Amino acid sequence: MKPTDIRDPDYFHKVVDCQWACPAHTPVPEYIRLIAAGRYDDAYMVNWKSNIFPGILGRTCDRPCEPACRRGRVDEEPVAICRLKRVAADNKGDVHRLMPQGPFASNGKRVAIVGAGPAGLGVARDLVPAGYQVTVFDSAPKGGGFIRSQIPKFRLPDSVIDEEVGYITDLGVETRYNSYISSLKGLMDDGYDAVFVASGAPRGRELDVPGRQDSAANIHIGIDWLSSVSFGHITSIGKRVIVLGGGNTAMDCCRSARRLGGTEVKVIVRSGFEEMKASPWEKEDAIHEDIPIINFLVPKEVIHKHGKIVGMSFDKVEATYDEKGRRSLIPTGAIVQYACDDVLVAIGQENAFPWIEQDIGIAFDRWGMPKVDPVTFQSTNPKVFFGGDAAFGPKNIIWAVSNAHQAAISIDRFCQGQDINDRPPPGVTLASQKMGIHEWSYDNDVSIDLRFKVPHRDKEVSLVDIKTEVELGFDQVLGFKEAQRCLNCDVQTVFAPKLCIECDACVDICPVDCITFTEDGEEAELRGRLNAPADNISQDIYVSDGLKTGRIMAKDEDVCLHCGLCAERCPTGAWDMQRFLLDMAQVNPVPAKVEALA
Amino acid sequence: MTFLPKPKLHHPKLAENGLGFTRRDYEGSISTLCAGCGHDSISAAIIHACFELDLPPHRIAKLSGIGCSSKTPTYFLGNSHGFNSVHGRMPSVLTGANLANRDLIYLGVSGDGDSASIGFGQFAHSIRRGVNMTYIVENNGVYGLTKGQFSATADKGAKSKKGVANNDEAIDLVAVALQLGATYVGRSFSGDKAQLIPLIKGALAHKGAAFIDCLSPCVTFNNHEGSTKSFDYVREHNAAVNFLDVIEGREEITADYPAGSVEIVRQHDGSLLKLRKLANDYDATDRIAAMNFLQQHHARGEIVTGLLYVDGESGDMHDLLGTAQHPLNGMNDDMLCPGSAALEKLNASLR
Numbered sequence: 001m002k003p004t005d006i007r008d009p010d011y012f013h014k015v016v017d018c019q020w021a022c023p024a025h026t027p028v029p030e031y032i033r034l035i036a037a038g039r040y041d042d043a044y045m046v047n048w049k050s051n052i053f054p055g056i057l058g059r060t061c062d063r064p065c066e067p068a069c070r071r072g073r074v075d076e077e078p079v080a081i082c083r084l085k086r087v088a089a090d091n092k093g094d095v096h097r098l099m100p101q102g103p104f105a106s107n108g109k110r111v112a113i114v115g116a117g118p119a120g121l122g123v124a125r126d127l128v129p130a131g132y133q134v135t136v137f138d139s140a141p142k143g144g145g146f147i148r149s150q151i152p153k154f155r156l157p158d159s160v161i162d163e164e165v166g167y168i169t170d171l172g173v174e175t176r177y178n179s180y181i182s183s184l185k186g187l188m189d190d191g192y193d194a195v196f197v198a199s200g201a202p203r204g205r206e207l208d209v210p211g212r213q214d215s216a217a218n219i220h221i222g223i224d225w226l227s228s229v230s231f232g233h234i235t236s237i238g239k240r241v242i243v244l245g246g247g248n249t250a251m252d253c254c255r256s257a258r259r260l261g262g263t264e265v266k267v268i269v270r271s272g273f274e275e276m277k278a279s280p281w282e283k284e285d286a287i288h289e290d291i292p293i294i295n296f297l298v299p300k301e302v303i304h305k306h307g308k309i310v311g312m313s314f315d316k317v318e319a320t321y322d323e324k325g326r327r328s329l330i331p332t333g334a335i336v337q338y339a340c341d342d343v344l345v346a347i348g349q350e351n352a353f354p355w356i357e358q359d360i361g362i363a364f365d366r367w368g369m370p371k372v373d374p375v376t377f378q379s380t381n382p383k384v385f386f387g388g389d390a391a392f393g394p395k396n397i398i399w400a401v402s403n404a405h406q407a408a409i410s411i412d413r414f415c416q417g418q419d420i421n422d423r424p425p426p427g428v429t430l431a432s433q434k435m436g437i438h439e440w441s442y443d444n445d446v447s448i449d450l451r452f453k454v455p456h457r458d459k460e461v462s463l464v465d466i467k468t469e470v471e472l473g474f475d476q477v478l479g480f481k482e483a484q485r486c487l488n489c490d491v492q493t494v495f496a497p498k499l500c501i502e503c504d505a506c507v508d509i510c511p512v513d514c515i516t517f518t519e520d521g522e523e524a525e526l527r528g529r530l531n532a533p534a535d536n537i538s539q540d541i542y543v544s545d546g547l548k549t550g551r552i553m554a555k556d557e558d559v560c561l562h563c564g565l566c567a568e569r570c571p572t573g574a575w576d577m578q579r580f581l582l583d584m585a586q587v588n589p590v591p592a593k594v595e596a597l598a
Numbered sequence: 599m600t601f602l603p604k605p606k607l608h609h610p611k612l613a614e615n616g617l618g619f620t621r622r623d624y625e626g627s628i629s630t631l632c633a634g635c636g637h638d639s640i641s642a643a644i645i646h647a648c649f650e651l652d653l654p655p656h657r658i659a660k661l662s663g664i665g666c667s668s669k670t671p672t673y674f675l676g677n678s679h680g681f682n683s684v685h686g687r688m689p690s691v692l693t694g695a696n697l698a699n700r701d702l703i704y705l706g707v708s709g710d711g712d713s714a715s716i717g718f719g720q721f722a723h724s725i726r727r728g729v730n731m732t733y734i735v736e737n738n739g740v741y742g743l744t745k746g747q748f749s750a751t752a753d754k755g756a757k758s759k760k761g762v763a764n765n766d767e768a769i770d771l772v773a774v775a776l777q778l779g780a781t782y783v784g785r786s787f788s789g790d791k792a793q794l795i796p797l798i799k800g801a802l803a804h805k806g807a808a809f810i811d812c813l814s815p816c817v818t819f820n821n822h823e824g825s826t827k828s829f830d831y832v833r834e835h836n837a838a839v840n841f842l843d844v845i846e847g848r849e850e851i852t853a854d855y856p857a858g859s860v861e862i863v864r865q866h867d868g869s870l871l872k873l874r875k876l877a878n879d880y881d882a883t884d885r886i887a888a889m890n891f892l893q894q895h896h897a898r899g900e901i902v903t904g905l906l907y908v909d910g911e912s913g914d915m916h917d918l919l920g921t922a923q924h925p926l927n928g929m930n931d932d933m934l935c936p937g938s939a940a941l942e943k944l945n946a947s948l949r
Contacts, residue, residue: 074607438601446605501829503634503817504789508642511622512609532609549833563605571634571817 001523001543001552006494009428012580014540015557016490018081021068023402025426025584026050028065028081029490033442035087036483038476043088045098048167050584052122052401053147055160058086059471060151062248062279062396070489073536074512074559077451079485080474087479089160095167100129102172107131109415112192114138114181117145118397119388120198121168122404123411126587128171130412136173137187139180141231143169146200146389147397149227150249152256153467184356184384194383194411197356197370198400201389205348207244211302215309215343219302222253222346229256229466238341241265242312244299245346246276251283253344254291259466266338267293268312270329272319285470289459297336298329302343311339349394360384369393376420377407385411405586412587424585433491433577434567440577442491444564446511447484488562492580495553497546499574506566506575507531514556515566520545530556603628616652624649626676630669636788636814637667637736641674643791644705644734647798648675651846659695659702663688663717666743667709667736667814675705686717689724689733693915696729698927700916703802704731711741714750714769721771725778725807730914732801733809735771736788738816739827746819757824770896772906775809776889781912782808783888785903787832788815792841797905799844805866806912813901837900839877839891845870863910873905882908 004011014020018028027046034043047054061082069078109132113120116138124134142148143165147156169175181187181199188195204221206212212219218238222245228234241262243254246269257265267286269276273295276283283293297314304310316334319327351369356362361381363371370379372386379386387407388400413420433441455472456462462470474482507515513532520526523541527534534541539558547553567575604625612620624645629638648658655677662668664685671680679702683691692706706724713721713735724733739752748756751771752764775783782804786794794812801808813832815821821828826835840861846869861873861882873882881887888907895902924933 074610445602446607448606501634501817501821502789503636503815503829504639504642504791505634508638509604511605511607513612514609533611548830559609561605561607563602565602565604568602569633569638571632 001520001526001541001554003545003552004540004542006542009426009582011540012430012492013582015492016580016582017068017070018065019490019582021064022051023064023399024051024405025402025582026065027490027581027583029486029488030581031088032079032081032084032483032486033488035084036443036480036486040088040091041093041095041098044092044095047085047088048095048099049586051398052125052168052404053118053164053397054085055089055164056147056156057397058082058084058089059156059160060147061085061398064398070487070559071485074561075450075485080451080454080482083454083471083474084479084483086473087476087483090473091476091479096170099167100171102128104129104131104172106133109133109193110135110191111194111196111411111415112137112187112190113196113198114184114187115145115198115200115388115390116140116143116165116175116177117198117200117388117400118147119390119400119404119407120145120196121165121173122401123196123198123387123408124173125168125171126405126408127411128173130587132412132415134173135176137176137179137181139178141177143175143177145198149230150223150252152226152252153230154255154259154462154470155252157467157469182355184362185360188360188383192383193415194385196407196411197379197384197386197390198388198404199353199390201349201351201394203350203352204345205350207299207343207345207347209299209301211304214307215302215304218309218341219343219345222249222344223349225344226252226256229260234260236261239263240340241342241344242338242340243267243344243346245269245348246271246278246293247346247348248278248282249349250344250346251278251286253346254286255289256466257342257344258289258291259463262342265291267291268297268299268314268338269293269295270298270317272296275327289463296329298331300335303337309340309343311337312343313337349389351390351393375406375423376410377403378410378414378420382414405584408587409585426585427583429581430492430494430578433579438568440491440564442488442577442579443484444488444491444562444577446487446561446563447481449481449485451485452478452482490580491562491564491577493542493555493560493562493566494576494578495542495544495555496574496576497544497553499572500547500553501572501574502547502549502551503571505569505571509565509569511563511565512559512561514558514560516554517547517551518554520552526554527556530554532556534558615649617654619649619655621645621649623677624655624675626671626673629673631666631673632742632818634817635666636738636816637670638673639788639791640734640736640794640812640814641670643788643794643798645674646791646795647802650795651799651802653703653802657701657703658705660705660707661688661692661695662707663709663712665709665712665741666738666816667707668712670736671707686712686715686720688712689717689720689729692731693724693727693729696731696915697921699925700730700921701925704729705802706731706733708733708735710735710737710739710749710751710771714771718750718769722774722778725775725780725809727915728779728781728807728913728918730805730916731807732798732804733807734798735809735811736814737771737811737827738814738820739825740816740820742816742819746816753826756826757822759819759822761824770892771809772811773889773892775807775811776885776892776907779807780809780907781806781909782905783907784809784905785811785813785901787813787836787903789829789833790836790903793838793903796842796844800842800865800869800871800905800908803844803846803865803867803869804908804912806909806914832901835899835901837877837895837902839880839902839904839906840873840875840882842905843872843874845872863908865908865910866912871905871908876904882906883910885909
């Protein structure tokens with residue numbers, strides 16, 4: 001096998017599964033160690049630099065990091081990465097002082113941003129400290145976009161949004177709220193050097209069944225209804241509520257309905273329970289609030305009498321799979337009926353750009369989506385960039401943030417007359433953590449605690465008031481214990497073949513049998529004859545040649561605990577534990593002063 | 599030396615043996631030997647061997663004397679019986695234990711100081727009595743605990759870490775064991791588990807005195823240029839005579855091998871030792887030839903390793919003494935006391 005090139009930043013980055021999986025590539029183990037050390041301010045700033053909204057994401061993130069977490073492969077469940085982020089946000093002191101301090105010397109360039117959601121605010125945060133004059137437009141009265149209008153307050157209080165939106169606007173962003181942009185052409189005529197479109201996916205998909213229009217007063221489009229609830233325009237709903245849809249919006253709808261007078265709320269989905277788009281923990285939370293989720297029912301008709309809704313009927317279906325594994329839902333012939341007073345429709349979201357003129361050089365595809373470069377986020381009009389849901393359809397906050405950093409880099413390079421396809425590389429440091437013979441600057445004692453549960457407020461209390469936050473968050477003690485479950489995957493096992501005497505000490509001590517000294521071979525064949533089966537091919541084998549006996553060292557990265565015992569047992573220092581820190585490139589100057597971290 | 603215990607988390611696909619144990623269940627507490635010590639590799643090999651043989655840990659007794667090697671029983675088989683004896687006295691304690699309870703599996707672990715100097719006589723007598731045991735000497739040629747003085751197995755002319763040559767003749771424990779009638783004799787190297795593990799398995803399955811001399815480099819005091827027990831030196835001068843597979847159960851070997859390339863020895867417990875020959879002219883069942891071979895190759899500066907001699911028909915001390923099948927320590931008064939009628943009869947026969 002080809003020896004591993006550990007100088008390629010991607011190699012060790014992939015070993016840090018959580019960071020690799022995070023769209024914004026947040027250095028997760030780094031901030032978890034800081035939380036364990038009680039350095040909440042620093043932990044917050046590591047997050048703030050990468051993902052901009054630690055307090056918000058610590059409550060609402062879709063957490064692609066957690067399914068990727070190595071702990072989940074050697075233990076029952078991954079580290080509660082998302083909720084640890086909240087620990088940093090909840091326990092920090094004044095972090096304002098650690099952020100870039102304006103006013104910033106102007107570089108004379110003006111950028112307009114349409115939409116004050118996570119993508120729009122993200123671009124503003126990256127560009128303002130670099131000297132750009134940034135104006136953000138939004139039709140809502142406050143910043144935050146869907147973060148504010150769609151996520152119920154019992155999951156994310158307004159105070160958290162106000163705080164984290166405030167950190168950005170305080171940098172010196174000009175905000176124009178209550179300003180709906182009805183013409184992109186008109187905006188561009190104002191002479192901006194670049195425009196960033198982050199207007200989200202604002203249109204909820206319609207329910208198209210007989211009886212829909214006859215019962216219009218009691219059938220609500222989920223995202224519009226959530227938004228009205230959020231801004232206090234709607235404060236009640238009927239007792240019996242049907243929520244259609246299986247995504248996270250449906251989960252927010254049903255839980256909100258429970259708090260506004262819905263006593264018999266049920267979620268009805270076309271697909272099977274397992275295939276629902278909602279995150280497993282969101283489904284759990286809904287079920288915990290006595291909301292049944294009924295699956296394999298396709299809406300057939302809204303039943304109404306005298307202009308008033310009485311219920312809905314559904315076709316019962318079953319899933320069949322063809323030889324290619326494609327699913328189709330076949331009607332069983334059975335019809336099921338449920339009585340209800342209100343229906344919430346949360347069956348999908350769509351983009352809508354009625355405000356973008358046809359003749360300003362922005363090309364759309366046949367699904368009505370703008371043609372956007374997936375790396376630079378530039379549209380076919382070089383001055384116009386897209387990001388967040390507006391670019392590629394509904395995703396989640398962390399993707400919007402990740403888009404924002406990349407779009408900001410593009411806008412910066414574009415405004416400075418540089419090639420936007422020339423992307424700046426990440427900053428990488430690799431430093432030994434050795435302090436003494438058996439002493440490392442990280443805690444290498446592997447915790448065997450199982451994942452801790454985040455404490456919840458009692459249902460009796462939380463179901464009464466829609467603004468009462470359900471999750472209480474980890475306190476400092478639980479936060480420390482959960483942080484200790486992190487395996488420190490960013491502290492890498494680095495092998496120096498020239499020093500190795502092939503004594504087998506590392507092989508013998510490794511608790512997960514991931515190190516093998518053996519004859520070289522092709523990867524597929526080699527994986528089969530390592531000390532433990534290496535059949536997770538998404539995980540690399542670290543291969544090193546240059547040993548005296550002509551054999552190779554092959555280490556399966558898959559379940560390495562990063563406990564450092566190989567390095568402790570190594571008599572010659574051929575193994576060393578080195579901390580790998582990868583910082584994604586951002587617009588210069590770096591927006592935050594993050595103090596030197598241990 | 600490592601201070602942290604080995605994490606309990608293990609590979610999700612860690613195999614279980616016939617008893618439902620994983621290999622980790624055969625481990626002991628964390629080693630406090632120097633990082634890289636050959637002895638730790640031998641401990642790991644013992645763990646592998648016991649796991650693969652499905653040995654119930656509570657039926658194994660591990661005994662040792664004094665020295666780095668004799669510390670190691672703490673680091674494997676944490677659920678077995680253990681006895682850390684006086685310096686060099688492990689063979690006697692083991693013999694006594696074996697006499698009292700012939701049903702346990704006896705594993706003696708010793709070092710070159712423990713067995714070739716202070717306990718040389720003890721070693722010799724346990725072998726010549728044919729005690730049913732596996733006797734492993736972890737041989738590094740130096741006294742590691744007292745800063746690396748030459749031991750009695752250090753080769754003549756070998757240099758100490760400070761560059762001083764050893765002038766005394768070396769004791770070859772393998773040669774001594776062969777001469778004293780050991781019925782299973784092997785030599786191996788801590789850096790070659792592929793060879794060592796089957797050798798230990800064969801020894802554990804063997805009835806009678808099984809002796810393994812295992813070269814085990816001392817990384818702290820004897821792994822330098824001029825040493826004849828360093829990783830590099832042993833690798834360069836290693837002359838393996840065969841490669842052993844231990845086949846449990848009574849299945850027949852059906853595969854075809856070129857004539858003369860494989861030697862099969864059936865042991866008392868039914869296990870089969872399949873020896874793939876690496877040296878064509880080597881016959882592992884011929885004691886005298888083995889001794890000659892050993893001396894010839896020693897003269898050439900080669901270290902002969904592998905299963906050097908095995909007697910598939912061997913017996914043990916209990917056979918020689920004609921002791922009861924029932925372990926002596928498990929006999930109650932009824933079994934031990936023949937009664938007054940028997941005494942009367944005996945007395946009458948002497949009148």
